Amino acid sequence: MQLYYTPNSPYARICRIVAIEGGIMDGIELVQVPLRTPDSAALRHGPLGKIPLLVDGDLALGESRLICGYLDQRSSRPPSLPGANDWQAQAHESLMSGFLEGVTNWSRETRRAKSEQSAFILQVEQQRAIRALDHLDRTVAAPATEPAITYGDLALVAALGMVDFYELVPDWRADRPALTAWLEPYAALSSVRESVPTQAAMNPLTPR
Ligand SMILES: N[C@@H](CCC(=O)N[C@@H](CS)C(=O)NCC(=O)O)C(=O)O
Numbered sequence: 606m607q608l609y610y611t612p613n614s615p616y617a618r619i620c621r622i623v624a625i626e627g628g629i630m631d632g633i634e635l636v637q638v639p640l641r642t643p644d645s646a647a648l649r650h651g652p653l654g655k656i657p658l659l660v661d662g663d664l665a666l667g668e669s670r671l672i673c674g675y676l677d678q679r680s681s682r683p684p685s686l687p688g689a690n691d692w693q694a695q696a697h698e699s700l701m702s703g704f705l706e707g708v709t710n711w712s713r714e715t716r717r718a719k720s721e722q723s724a725f726i727l728q729v730e731q732q733r734a735i736r737a738l739d740h741l742d743r744t745v746a747a748p749a750t751e752p753a754i755t756y757g758d759l760a761l762v763a764a765l766g767m768v769d770f771y772e773l774v775p776d777w778r779a780d781r782p783a784l785t786a787w788l789e790p791y792a793a794l795s796s797v798r799e800s801v802p803t804q805a806a807m808n809p810l811t812p813r
Contacts, residue, residue, distance in 0.1 A: 762797060
């Protein structure tokens with residue numbers, strides 16, 4: 606089984622953490638690919654050229670959430686996805702993954718040439734992120750000794766990782782103690798530590 610990825614992709618990061626915490630990383634070959642180029646090996650398995658992409662035999666599975674569901678079936682850990690009829694858990698997950706989608710859009714906009722950036726998009730995403738951070742600080746669960754390895758929680762971990770790495774809201778911890786405390790046990794996991802984004806792995810979004 607191969608997982609096509611880039612080291613700084615928050616969506617691939619969720620899949621990597623689920624695989625590591627599920628103890629099934631030995632059966633997965635990580636294949637690092639470039640994005641937005643016809644040279645990407647991911648294009649041998651489908652037309653989109655997006656990652657994460659999990660390839661298992663003739664199955665080429667895109668979308669991080671589906672990949673986590675597939676990995677769940679190979680692991681003895683509790684599933685990372687909520688039950689199909691557990692609407693409260695699905696709502697919680699969609700809030701976290703929506704926050705991640707917003708900060709991903711925001712970081713992409715900041716990485717475009719200054720002259721191409723949209724002030725409107727930057728403002729919309731900043732306001733969305735601030736609202737989400739405030740809401741999460743009010744509603745997040747108390748920090749756990751053994752933090753839950755769920756898609757939604759890991760989407761929040763990955764989103765906060767983006768906020769930190771791209772310095773989107775530099776002082777977000779200052780007045781959000783509950784969210785800060787919630788993150789701490791995740792930040793202590795080696796799966797989370799070894800998947801933090803790095804400057805060395807920055808991918809250009811446009812040709813240079
Ligand atoms: N909804 C997708 C999002 C995946 C995604 O946006 N991947 C980005 C990298 S973080 C990508 O492949 N981008 C390709 C491109 O920008 O051309 C998922 O959950 O896997």
